[in-house]
Amino acid sequence: MITPDTRIMNTAIEIAEKNQTPFGAVLAMGDEIFATAANQTRELHDPTAHAELLVIRKLCSQLKKTDLSGFTLYTTCEPCPMCMSAAIWAKIDVIYYGCDIPSISEKMPQIDIRSRDINKKSFHNVTIQGGVLEKRCMEILQLFS
Numbered sequence: 001m002i003t004p005d006t007r008i009m010n011t012a013i014e015i016a017e018k019n020q021t022p023f024g025a026v027l028a029m030g031d032e033i034f035a036t037a038a039n040q041t042r043e044l045h046d047p048t049a050h051a052e053l054l055v056i057r058k059l060c061s062q063l064k065k066t067d068l069s070g071f072t073l074y075t076t077c078e079p080c081p082m083c084m085s086a087a088i089w090a091k092i093d094v095i096y097y098g099c100d101i102p103s104i105s106e107k108m109p110q111i112d113i114r115s116r117d118i119n120k121k122s123f124h125n126v127t128i129q130g131g132v133l134e135k136r137c138m139e140i141l142q143l144f145s
């Protein structure tokens with residue numbers, strides 16, 4: 001089992017804080033960060049502008065491809081079904097998240113389908129591990145929700 005790079009999760013937390021949202025995401029390969037994004041639903045007037053979707057779009061656009069095999073997604077909160085599906089379409093290998101959907105649900109409405117359940121029904125198997133810097137992620141969830 002590979003281990004999460006807490007420095008990269010810290011970057012996801014920092015980008016979330018900077019944008020005053022609980023949601024930040026980073027795409028990395030090994031210890032190299034390729035793209036970052038924060039939730040921008042309010043700024044862009046776009047209900048789909050979640051951090052994970054934006055970071056996937058950004059990196060695919062940068063690399064001019066739709067296949068992000070070999071990349072790891074770090075996200076402060078467990079991906080919602082929309083973002084988890086996007087990660088699968090992009091063939092991301094590994095996802096590390098901080099807080100899980102049940103915890104987020106206590107602060108704001110969520111679609112109650114876990115990322116692992118989407119993963120189970122998909123054509124591409126993503127390795128998923130939660131609880132990465134969970135306390136820090138919960139702090140910003142508390143602060144900005």
Ligand SMILES: [Zn+2]
Nearest residue numbers: 050080082083
């Ligand atoms: Zn989402």
